[in-house]
Structures are given as structure tokens and as C-alpha cells.
Amino acid sequence: MHTIRLFSFLILLGVAGAGCEKDSQAQVPPVTIESPLTQRIADSTDIMARVFSDTIFQISEGITETDIHYLSREGYSMHVFILEIDMNNPSLKLEAASPYDNTAYALQTVPEMAKYLQSPEARVVAGINADFFSTAGEPRGIYIKNGQIxxxxxxxxxxxxxxxxxxxxxxxxxxxxxxxxxxxxFEDALGGGPMLVKDNEMLPQTDLSIEPRTGIGMNDNGKLYFAVVDGRSFYYSNGITIARLGEMLRACGATIAINVDGGGSSTFMIRHPLAEVWQVRNRPSDGTNRAVGNAWMIVSKP
Structure with missing residues (x-):
């Protein structure tokens, strides 16, 4: 009898708590969306049920970062980081980065690769992980660097x-x-995984797994998009399917987009405009920056 009463009390307490939580959530004012990219995703997809926070700032001339914390339609906490890069800016170049800036297969973190690529004539302002790779650092796909196939x-x-x-x-x-x-x-070329968007149309996907993801997209207007969705952390960010990643990139403005390596490899790095350091903005699911086979860097050249 006492057990039944206790169980009933706990149920009532849980219901009351849920009611309070709903009332508390109802009193939270809606977030004013600052980033045009966040607004596009909200308007043209059903990816986001609610935006908790939305931040946009300029990394350097021609490059803006958007950070979004949102609740997915499936009810999960999510964090995504997006760079929109204006490749019409003559000072910005995309370059393939590799461990120690050479073509031998090896492994190195994205910030470490940036150090080897940096020079007085080439300032690395952003980077993202690229192709899938073996444990020895051999990329799974094709590889061209500095014109060398x-x-x-x-x-x-x-x-x-x-x-x-x-x-x-x-x-x-x-x-x-x-x-x-x-x-x-090609001067530089790095492999990727499935094509997500082509000719502004979503492509069907067979991989339905939910993981941390990295995607790259672009359009004919000279805009390049880097996106990382964090995952494997229930209270912070739970990951996304590659189809959803494609929807997100298409909403941002990409008319063609691909999936590259994800999981613990997903790395979203910028040269911070205030601190002048390379900062990994996302939270790699390993808990630290993973050494990867190659990366893409945005380089500013005067």
C-alpha cells in the first residue's frame, strides 16, 4: 500500500513539474534572429522547432560565422556552426591543407595544419576537416595539392x-x-562522401544515421559554405543525418553540396578576429581535436 501511494505521489510530482516546466518555457521570450542564414533555415525547412540562440559575426572581410543553438523537430538539443564565404573577394583563396604541408600521408589536427600553411603572404583565416581517411592518413578519395596529382x-x-x-x-x-x-x-582537389544537393535539388540518401557532420556547399554567385553540426552529446548537441545537413546547406543558399568526414573528425576552425588565435569553435565529439588526413583552409592573400 505504501509503495502504491509513493508511486502515485511521484507521478503527480512529475506531472506538476512538467506543468511548471511548460509554464516556464511559455514565459521565455522568443529569440530575435540575427543571422540571415538562421532565418532562411527556419523559413524553408522544418529542421528547427525553436531557436534558443543565434549569433552572427564577421571573421574577416568577406567571411561571416553563424552559430545556432536550436531544438530539432525531433525534440533534441542541437548546435550548428556555419561559415558563409564570399569567394568573389579577390583576397580570399581556398587551399587544400595537409599534415606538415606536404603530400606524404600522415595525420594532424586542423589547427596544426594551419600553422604549416601560414606564411607572411598567406594568412589562414578559417579551416574545416575534409576527406575520410585511413589510420595512416591516406585519404579515401582523390587528392591533388599544389598542382601535384x-x-x-x-x-x-x-x-x-x-x-x-x-x-x-x-x-x-x-x-x-x-x-x-x-x-x-585542378590546382587542389580533395575527396568527399555523398553528394547532398545538385542543381539546387535534394538528392536521396541511404545513410540514415545520426552523427556529428561536416558539409560543404556553394552556388554560382560565389558563395561558399562550411557547416559543422555537433553530436554525440545529449544535453549539448545530438547530431544530424546527412539528408538534414543537405537541407540546411541548401537553405543557406548552396545549389550544390557534399558531405565530408564527420564524427570525431568534424572540426570548425577560425582565426579569431579579437584574439588572433586559431580557435576550434565546435566541440569535437572525442573531447579534443582529432588528427585528420587533410583539410580545407580559407587563406587571405593581400
Whole structure:
């Protein structure tokens, strides 16, 4: 009898607590959305049930960062970091980064790669992890650096796409067939995973897993997008499917987008405009910055 009464009391207490929580949430004023990217995602997708916080600031001329803490439609806490880069800015260049800035296979964190790429003539202002890789640092997809074709093979079906910088400076996202036909045209190129968006249309995906994710997208207007969604942390951020990642990049303005390595590899780094240090803005799920096989860097050249 006492056990039944105690159980009933706990149920009532839980209901009362839930009611108080609902009342408390109802009294929280809505967040004023500051970033146009947050507004686009909210207006054109059903990804976000509620925005808890929305921050936008300028990293350097032509580069803005948007940080969003939101509640997903599925009821989970989420954090996403997005860079919008205006590649029409003549001082900004996209460069492939590798461990110790050479072509030998190895592993290094994104901030460490930035140190080796930095020079008086090239200031690294942002970076993101790139291709999937083996434990020895061999990329799963293709690999071109400084005009040198290092690797032209693909490890498995997961490696399906690539991002390249052509010798005329223009960016290109393509698939395996595109690479075979165009490989001599690239100054830099790194492989990627599934194509998420093509010709402004979402592509079907078979991978339904929910993980930390990194994505890259662009459009014909010269905008390049880096996005990292954190995951594997229930109270902070739970991760996302690659299809949802594609929806997010398309909402931002990307008409073509790819998935690159995620999980513990997902790294979103900037050169902080106030502290003049390379700062990893997201929370890698390993609890520390993972050493990866390669990365993409935004370099400012006078």
C-alpha cells in the first residue's frame, strides 16, 4: 500500500513539474534572429522547432560565422556552426591543407595544419576537416595539392564526390566521372562522401544515421559554405543525418553540396578576429581535436 501511494505521489510530482516546466518555457521570450542564414533555415525547412540562440559575426572581410543553438523537430538539443564565404573577394583563396604541408600521408589536427600553411603572404583565416581517411592518413578519395596529382583512386562506394580549385581559381564540386574528365585542370582537389544537393535539388540518401557532420556547399554567385553540426552529446548537441545537413546547406543558399568526414573528425576552425588565435569553435565529439588526413583552409592573400 505504501509503495502504491509513493508511486502515485511521484507521478503527480512529475506531472506538476512538467506543468511548471511548460509554464516556464511559455514565459521565455522568443529569440530575435540575427543571422540571415538562421532565418532562411527556419523559413524553408522544418529542421528547427525553436531557436534558443543565434549569433552572427564577421571573421574577416568577406567571411561571416553563424552559430545556432536550436531544438530539432525531433525534440533534441542541437548546435550548428556555419561559415558563409564570399569567394568573389579577390583576397580570399581556398587551399587544400595537409599534415606538415606536404603530400606524404600522415595525420594532424586542423589547427596544426594551419600553422604549416601560414606564411607572411598567406594568412589562414578559417579551416574545416575534409576527406575520410585511413589510420595512416591516406585519404579515401582523390587528392591533388599544389598542382601535384597524388591520388586518383577511390577507396569505396562511400567516396563519391570531391571539391576542387581549378587552375583559374574557380571552385568546382563534382563526382567520380567529373574527376576523370577534369583532373588535369585542378590546382587542389580533395575527396568527399555523398553528394547532398545538385542543381539546387535534394538528392536521396541511404545513410540514415545520426552523427556529428561536416558539409560543404556553394552556388554560382560565389558563395561558399562550411557547416559543422555537433553530436554525440545529449544535453549539448545530438547530431544530424546527412539528408538534414543537405537541407540546411541548401537553405543557406548552396545549389550544390557534399558531405565530408564527420564524427570525431568534424572540426570548425577560425582565426579569431579579437584574439588572433586559431580557435576550434565546435566541440569535437572525442573531447579534443582529432588528427585528420587533410583539410580545407580559407587563406587571405593581400
Amino acid at each position: 597524388v591520388k586518383t583512386t577511390w577507396a569505396n562506394d562511400r567516396s563519391r564526390s570531391f571539391l576542387g580549385v581549378r587552375k583559374d581559381g574557380k571552385l568546382f564540386i563534382g563526382d567520380r566521372t567529373d574527376f576523370v574528365n577534369m583532373q588535369d585542370e
